Amino acid sequence: MKYLAHYSEGLRAQVQSLLDEGQLDAWLRRRYPALDEGHELQSNAALYNFAVGIKRAKMASSRPLSKVRYCDKISTLNHALGLHTYAARVQGAKVKTKHEIRVASVFKRGPVEFVEMIVVHELAHLRERDHNKAFYRLCRHMLPDYDRVEFDMRVWLTLIDTRR
Numbered sequence: 001m002k003y004l005a006h007y008s009e010g011l012r013a014q015v016q017s018l019l020d021e022g023q024l025d026a027w028l029r030r031r032y033p034a035l036d037e038g039h040e041l042q043s044n045a046a047l048y049n050f051a052v053g054i055k056r057a058k059m060a061s062s063r064p065l066s067k068v069r070y071c072d073k074i075s076t077l078n079h080a081l082g083l084h085t086y087a088a089r090v091q092g093a094k095v096k097t098k099h100e101i102r103v104a105s106v107f108k109r110g111p112v113e114f115v116e117m118i119v120v121h122e123l124a125h126l127r128e129r130d131h132n133k134a135f136y137r138l139c140r141h142m143l144p145d146y147d148r149v150e151f152d153m154r155v156w157l158t159l160i161d162t163r164r
């Protein structure tokens with residue numbers, strides 16, 4: 001239950017019993033019928049366009065994104081699901097800043113809603129570095145269902161871990 005460490009014991013127990021009864025997959029499918037069928041955002045270019053679309057619609061005044069891509073090296077075992085890096089580089093007389101978002105490759109599988117949630121999370125970090133109230137307000141502004149989708153995504157990671 002490591003992906004659900006931040007949730008209540010009661011909630012974790014419910015997930016555990018669904019898992020024990022072999023019902024967790026069905027529970028997720030009620031909300032995400034195409035759970036294992038993959039989605040259209042398979043390429044880095046598609047992922048980039050998707051992220052830029054959300055950013056343009058909901059966070060237009062934030063710094064531009066240089067790159068958005070899938071990354072095989074992000075290990076969800078270490079609780080990282082996505083990463084953002086912000087690098088400032090002096091080039092001639094100008095300071096060039098690069099903001100990059102990486103999404104763990106595991107999310108190429110699973111529903112597109114989970115990709116959206118991770119992208120929203122990393123976009124919110126363009127404005128807020130920490131996971132504070134303002135940060136989550138921004139996440140919910142971009143994705144009103146943010147909390148629910150994050151929980152579901154963590155349940156899914158728990159499920160696919162048992163299949164390894």
Ligand SMILES: [Zn+2]
Pocket residue numbers: 121125131
């Ligand atoms: Zn974060």
